[in-house]
Amino acid sequence: MAAAATMKALRKTQAARGLTLATAPVPAIGAAEVLVRVRAASICGTDLHIFGWDRWSQGRIKPPVTLGHEFCGVVERAGEEVTAVKPGDFVSAEMHVNCGHCHQCRLGEAHICQNLRIIGIDEDGAFAEFVKIPATNIWKLDPAIPEQYAAILDPLGNAVHAVLAGPIAGQTVLVTGCGPIGLMAIAVAKACGSSTVFATEVNEQRRAKAKMMGADVAIHPAAEDSVARIRSETGGAGVDVLLEMSGNPAAIQQGFKALRAGGRASLLGIPTGSVALDLVNDVIFKGATVRGIYGRRMYDTWVKMTALLRAGRLNLDPLFGERAPLEKFEGAFTMLQGGHAGKVLLYPNGMPR
Amino acid sequence: MAAAATMKALRKTQAARGLTLATAPVPAIGAAEVLVRVRAASICGTDLHIFGWDRWSQGRIKPPVTLGHEFCGVVERAGEEVTAVKPGDFVSAEMHVNCGHCHQCRLGEAHICQNLRIIGIDEDGAFAEFVKIPATNIWKLDPAIPEQYAAILDPLGNAVHAVLAGPIAGQTVLVTGCGPIGLMAIAVAKACGSSTVFATEVNEQRRAKAKMMGADVAIHPAAEDSVARIRSETGGAGVDVLLEMSGNPAAIQQGFKALRAGGRASLLGIPTGSVALDLVNDVIFKGATVRGIYGRRMYDTWVKMTALLRAGRLNLDPLFGERAPLEKFEGAFTMLQGGHAGKVLLYPNGMPR
């Protein structure tokens, strides 16, 4: 049977708001590349920004490009130098492609490579029937891992990286912001031995999900003094760990106020501008440790994330619900722009049974 | 009501096998000391050695001395300089008393103090109606923590210290030896995010308990090639973490063979002599990390252990069952010498309802 020459792809075709369902050539692969038939892809907040064509998107995206960087699928073809996977294997992929020779790559910090390119942002991504991936970036999956979980390993990796960037066992935790990564971070923290987990979030639906994911206390920060509440429930000390997932300046500031002296803050949420910090009281006198979190460590985060999943330590079911064929992308994007508290999956090759 | 002047105490009164239930004065306390009325005390393997008067005991123990270093109770009296606890508080204690001024104490490594003295070994301990404890060593407990759990914080601390002496989340683990500390280590490792936990143990009853505590695979090392089995179930790599709880030379050697390159071994079990190690293949070429585990970190292990308990992350129920008034100590010691797979609690002030 001859391989198809063209495919459906959800693309940014012009420097303007919106996306287009287009016909594109099936990618040709090189000797060290893999072609994957996409089973399910998931919409990231970044995709919403690109859809909306905000300032960041205007500076970064060079149309035309196919979006999509969270997905799973089955290997369709592998280049002749590829030994780690073969057609039929169930896979996901790290979509951050590192250069291998910059200072950070040499230091084993490929996730902050100076020359990073992102598939689905800088190159054609996974909102299509097929996607091309360098063999080193392919992550082979145990077939026991549910397909919907496999489609969101990219953001789950963000959460795992953020949680494990310091001690977590026996630690009290505050998660500020309960979007999908915040929600996953709650589950990961509990699976890794955190004790009390607090979550702050203005959206009621998301607070409800936070509890379903394992948060012990979910606080509406506009309705209650979250810092006072957290201090009170931690013997006055504050939490051991802050996982900042909102990018909201007020949440960041409150998070630091709720952090105990000697505590650790993992910052993942992306503020849109500078943030005024009370460095003296919140970082210096506190002897705090702050970790910037970007991407996922390549590939020890993947190893640990996969081990947690394979051992059944993470229940991510509350995240899922909405799904659509790729063609119905408009409704999915609209739902997420409305603050939907979960992941929406797109299916380019037909819906699952 | 006048305080009693004497009390029951289980003592080593002579340099010979056995223990004596004696009448002893209730300890007088200094300004920075606390007198605790013992609720429950637990028998440690060390107590069995002292009972049996083995070579180690003969070199260390200076009779007469009251044994017992695992316990919980209620503060009866506190010296005039004591501010952290007051009569009526529910407490346990770190029974290792450090000097505060040696090199290790200055470095924050009080658990390996050069001048360590142990209450219940070097000074009168908790197999009595009352025990005297320096205020710094008292650990105040949330009343929500079950009394039987509170009585075994000393060995639980050993287990927590061993497990958390390196990364544990998303790690495969082998526990060699399923005595009480090994069993607790299984529960702690699972609570802290380990993935597959293997346990090796020759005693069938203990293997059964290992499964109840959360082990995924319990192996009889004389009946099966444990190294081959573990390698096979870890994709050929071996386990990320070895928790050595047996002190048995063959188990130590097999444990190292089952450890992956780059893995971490926590050694806690006490061999009776030198152990021949294949350092080249098991440590050097493997780039392994080996951690000697003694006591519990003072007091960050206590903080984390308490946090895990308070958050309900540890189910230790399978450990318990047998209990006796202090007077019936002989039966308890005999049962444990027979290989009983669990903790036996003694009650010097009456059995609980």
Add this chain to the structure above:
Amino acid sequence: MAAAATMKALRKTQAARGLTLATAPVPAIGAAEVLVRVRAASICGTDLHIFGWDRWSQGRIKPPVTLGHEFCGVVERAGEEVTAVKPGDFVSAEMHVNCGHCHQCRLGEAHICQNLRIIGIDEDGAFAEFVKIPATNIWKLDPAIPEQYAAILDPLGNAVHAVLAGPIAGQTVLVTGCGPIGLMAIAVAKACGSSTVFATEVNEQRRAKAKMMGADVAIHPAAEDSVARIRSETGGAGVDVLLEMSGNPAAIQQGFKALRAGGRASLLGIPTGSVALDLVNDVIFKGATVRGIYGRRMYDTWVKMTALLRAGRLNLDPLFGERAPLEKFEGAFTMLQGGHAGKVLLYPNGMPR
């Protein structure tokens, strides 16, 4: 010979600018305290703030109180419970007195104790003939350590803590701000294996001292684009380590811009208000680690600092020059307020030969 009952002391006697040379009682010591005859004391920037009676001082200082928290001396008397030192011993002291029972103290983080009191700030200090110190805080010194070095172990400890709060061997370093602690940090970083050390400082005299202390490149940040220069000399990557010693918002911001992705920033300088940080580009996308630095670790920083000094690894001579009897304090404070680039020593018990 009867002990003197009164002594000279440099005190804040009123809630107003200035200090008073007063007569005060020689402190009476408790059983666990030590009385030290002060040999040399050093003026800290904090003392300048209290002299000038700024807003911070007005909120913290409760007159009357004797200032002075950097010093060395000889034990005059020791309480009856004190075993670690005896009269005649050459000593300095950690002037931060921790409570021993708060959450951080229990975790081994006494330097960020919730109930910290500082001798020379909250209690009578070392700008006097005698000072009273808790025995646990006394640091016994090898007589081979020069007296002037021994008088500045408090700020040297700040520098050592800041430098060793992350990897330093083989690392490129930027020190922003070359006051005394910045200058000491340069020497410590070089002694601990840093490669190229950059320093930024607007004061020309301090830049000259920075070179004397071992800086490879000293930059006037108003006269040159320090970020461009540093990037250019680090192959475009930026420095591995930022040691922020200025508290100046612009210096902090430039320091973060000069930090490489994956780098570590130790923040010690105290800004007077909030600082606007570009968290996205300078911390999050960079995967940076930020460490708040307060005081000195109790007491592992002291152990390492002493080891470096005893081994002759630190040449601090360029810091010294000016010295005065306690009575001439006015001139010393005036000189330092003028930006003098070094430490000024005061001698309450007569000038050294």
Add this chain to the structure above:
Amino acid sequence: MAAAATMKALRKTQAARGLTLATAPVPAIGAAEVLVRVRAASICGTDLHIFGWDRWSQGRIKPPVTLGHEFCGVVERAGEEVTAVKPGDFVSAEMHVNCGHCHQCRLGEAHICQNLRIIGIDEDGAFAEFVKIPATNIWKLDPAIPEQYAAILDPLGNAVHAVLAGPIAGQTVLVTGCGPIGLMAIAVAKACGSSTVFATEVNEQRRAKAKMMGADVAIHPAAEDSVARIRSETGGAGVDVLLEMSGNPAAIQQGFKALRAGGRASLLGIPTGSVALDLVNDVIFKGATVRGIYGRRMYDTWVKMTALLRAGRLNLDPLFGERAPLEKFEGAFTMLQGGHAGKVLLYPNGMPR
């Protein structure tokens, strides 16, 4: 000018003692490989074992193969996919070639790859006019680094890896065994802020070199009780860090006895059989940390090592002296087999001026 088709190479041609200076084809390179014209190569202890054809060699070496894994040279040709270096660049190389896809490679621990192949052991090496290297393994050098230093980066990397496998600044150190790597470890430890460095070594010439490299105390372990001496000079505590470079069982045992409680041992020397360790007293009760050291971390050890060299922090001159053209290899090997305390360089392309 046509490239030469053949070259001189020092090869193991038969499964027997000795080496042969042979004519071999100049290696053909692939698209991602580099051909290097060798300037200087250095003889490793491993080469002596292969020369002597010991049991290990018989199991590992498959003749014919060209030896040599310590070298520097100039890029002669680069494959078409190579971007990081170009002809004329001064380079060395990591000769351990990792697979990139095993568990350890995925975890960023390429130096302990499960499928490691070593150039100069498993494939043709650098005792030849030319050597072929994968581009990822090439390490570009600053021309300011002396040629003789550049020829020994492989063992210097072993030393740096061993020293930096734990804290070193302000630490007392014992180096057991003063062969070339032990001698380099002394220099590295001093450059990275260690305080007192002790060295034990039976060979007098090597003890003298140890002092030249920076050791404070060099002990003949057969003539003096090294453990007693070290304890006495460390206030009774023992050293903070043991760097075991001998592989000798007695030295390993004494090294552990001289290690303080809480100390760290880096084991690099290769014993020929099992070693009996007093695990209870030397590891477990001590709370010691033991690190197996193999190869060099890829490539953060290289980054740090290069930074130390470029900053002039390492004086390795005492190591050098003997050098020979490749043709005179027999004399060089004989000298080293006699216990010569230094590195011997071979020049396949003519002696330097």
